[in-house]
Amino acid sequence: MIDAVSLRGVEYKWNGRDAFALSVGALQIPRNERLLLLGPSGSGKSTLLSLLTGVVVAQAGSLEILGQRLDALGSSGRDRFRAEHFGIIFQMFNLLPYGTVIDNVLLPLSFAPARRTRATAAGGAEGEARRLLSALGLPADIGRRRATTLSVGQQQRVATARALIGSPEIIVADEPTSALDDDRQQDFLDLLLGQIDATKATLIMVSHDRRLARHFTKVVELTDILATSQREAAAT
Numbered sequence: 001m002i003d004a005v006s007l008r009g010v011e012y013k014w015n016g017r018d019a020f021a022l023s024v025g026a027l028q029i030p031r032n033e034r035l036l037l038l039g040p041s042g043s044g045k046s047t048l049l050s051l052l053t054g055v056v057v058a059q060a061g062s063l064e065i066l067g068q069r070l071d072a073l074g075s076s077g078r079d080r081f082r083a084e085h086f087g088i089i090f091q092m093f094n095l096l097p098y099g100t101v102i103d104n105v106l107l108p109l110s111f112a113p114a115r116r117t118r119a120t121a122a123g124g125a126e127g128e129a130r131r132l133l134s135a136l137g138l139p140a141d142i143g144r145r146r147a148t149t150l151s152v153g154q155q156q157r158v159a160t161a162r163a164l165i166g167s168p169e170i171i172v173a174d175e176p177t178s179a180l181d182d183d184r185q186q187d188f189l190d191l192l193l194g195q196i197d198a199t200k201a202t203l204i205m206v207s208h209d210r211r212l213a214r215h216f217t218k219v220v221e222l223t224d225i226l227a228t229s230q231r232e233a234a235a236t
């Protein structure tokens with residue numbers, strides 16, 4: 001089976017003086033993996049996610065997602081590829097503040113025809129949005145509320161339903177539990193992992209919190225996958 005992620009010798013440097021550079025030797029993520037990527041703040045975890053999702057393109061090396069080389073696509077091709085194959089739960093959730101909860105959950109389907117087809121086949125796009133919201137523990141009447149009126153925990157679940165709708169192959173989550181206390185973190189992870197199991201998606205979650213490790217099939221320390229040159233520089 002084609003891997004979810006196949007990365008080799010990737011180098012990326014942000015623009016600017018003294019800009020941060022990331023140099024990753026190799027990272028292979030099979031389909032259906034639940035991977036936790038650990039690293040301290042500022043170590044480059046979000047930068048790596050931006051590379052994997054094609055928000056930015058590496059200056060060197062090769063990166064394939066589901067067998068597709070991202071550098072072979074232009075910027076709008078990468079946007080389409082991201083919308084179709086990734087569900088992304090952002091650190092700050094990035095909900096449309098004045099949209100309703102249902103608008104927010106349905107949003108990715110506007111840019112992802114295959115996800116729309118799957119959601120429609122599963123019981124209509126809006127029905128599927130409501131099913132996911134309820135599976136994530138939200139009350140039945142939440143669909144018409146504005147995103148701005150929700151608690152942080154509710155916003156996070158809406159962002160999760162938006163990532164899951166239409167069953168994209170890869171779910172990426174950037175520190176999604178950092179705003180929650182321990183009990184809520186546990187509840188949230190149980191719900192997310194239950195949904196991931198149901199759709200057989202690959203999960204890539206980024207965190208600095210190694211206590212989350214037991215929920216995952218694989219744990220990778222960012223420092224362990226850095227290219228040798230960058231590891232040596234970081235150690236000095």
Ligand SMILES: Nc1ncnc2c1ncn2[C@@H]1O[C@H](COP(=O)(O)OP(=O)(O)OP(=O)(O)O)[C@@H](O)[C@H]1O
Pocket residue numbers: 014015020039040041042043044045046047048208
């Ligand atoms: N859009 C950007 N433009 C320029 N530099 C950036 C940009 N995003 C991140 N960086 C730089 O890249 C470095 C790594 O940041 P990154 O956000 O990838 O780390 P992180 O491990 O995800 O940190 P955190 O856990 O705090 O989110 C930092 O020095 C940061 O300033």
